[in-house]
Amino acid sequence: MPSTQRLWFRLTTTGLSLAAILTVAGCAKNADYPPWWWTPNSRVEAMLDLAEVTAEDVVYDLGSGDGRIVIAAATEYGARGVGIEINPELVAMSEQRAREAQVADRVQFVSADFWHADISEATVVTLYLFEETNEKLKPILIEQLDPDARVLTYRYKIPGWTPKKQTKGFWGTVYLYALPEGRGSKSAAPTK
Ligand SMILES: C[S@@+](CC[C@H](N)C(=O)[O-])C[C@H]1O[C@@H](n2cnc3c(N)ncnc32)[C@H](O)[C@@H]1O
Numbered sequence: 200m201p202s203t204q205r206l207w208f209r210l211t212t213t214g215l216s217l218a219a220i221l222t223v224a225g226c227a228k229n230a231d232y233p234p235w236w237w238t239p240n241s242r243v244e245a246m247l248d249l250a251e252v253t254a255e256d257v258v259y260d261l262g263s264g265d266g267r268i269v270i271a272a273a274t275e276y277g278a279r280g281v282g283i284e285i286n287p288e289l290v291a292m293s294e295q296r297a298r299e300a301q302v303a304d305r306v307q308f309v310s311a312d313f314w315h316a317d318i319s320e321a322t323v324v325t326l327y328l329f330e331e332t333n334e335k336l337k338p339i340l341i342e343q344l345d346p347d348a349r350v351l352t353y354r355y356k357i358p359g360w361t362p363k364k365q366t367k368g369f370w371g372t373v374y375l376y377a378l379p380e381g382r383g384s385k386s387a388a389p390t391k
Pocket of ligand 1: 231232233234235236237238260261262263264265266267268283284285286289311312313314326327328
């Protein structure tokens with residue numbers, strides 16, 4: 200191969216390798232900001248059933264994607280729901296879906312970062328996030344939620360916490376957690 204051709208060949212292959220490395224690095228797991236994957240509808244139902252959601256509940260989905268969990272909580276169980284989602288396009292999609300499902304008056308989608316959100320009114324929290332994300336969310340859940348709140352996760356467990364119940368299906372397992380005994384700002388508050 201002539202030397203100029205060899206040089207171009209080397210530059211091209213180096214460029215392609217660099218592009219491949221950057222692509223892989225860009226897709227690398229970011230536990231603080233997991234990407235959008237949706238919970239299959241059968242597992243959404245399993246989550247809400249496991250939590251025994253009722254019309255008295257306020258269901259928060261942290262990283263609510265296309266809003267399906269919160270919308271199902273409202274349409275199927277009559278609950279109120281809030282989805283916190285960092286991607287404004289997914290928030291717009293969720294709002295559209297809520298209007299179509301005629302539950303726009305019972306659900307709200309907030310374009311926000313759940314690391315800085317107020318979730319204290321939630322009686323049920325759903326999470327389809329990485330295990331590392333769930334681990335980092337533990338202090339927020341303990342600090343903000345009522346001690347009797349239920350926390351549901353899909354596929355990924357909350358490290359160090361033992362699920363009260365779980366249900367396995369073709370599309371993966373759903374876990375139900377109670378907050379650790381005696382924890383939570385309200386239960387742990389000193390009595391006078
Ligand atoms: C795996 S998806 C789950 C979507 C939905 N909960 C479901 O189960 O179908 C995770 C979602 O969390 C959102 N997300 C990631 N990090 C976030 C953050 N820090 N604050 C708010 N939303 C976040 C992503 O944009 C994505 O839509």
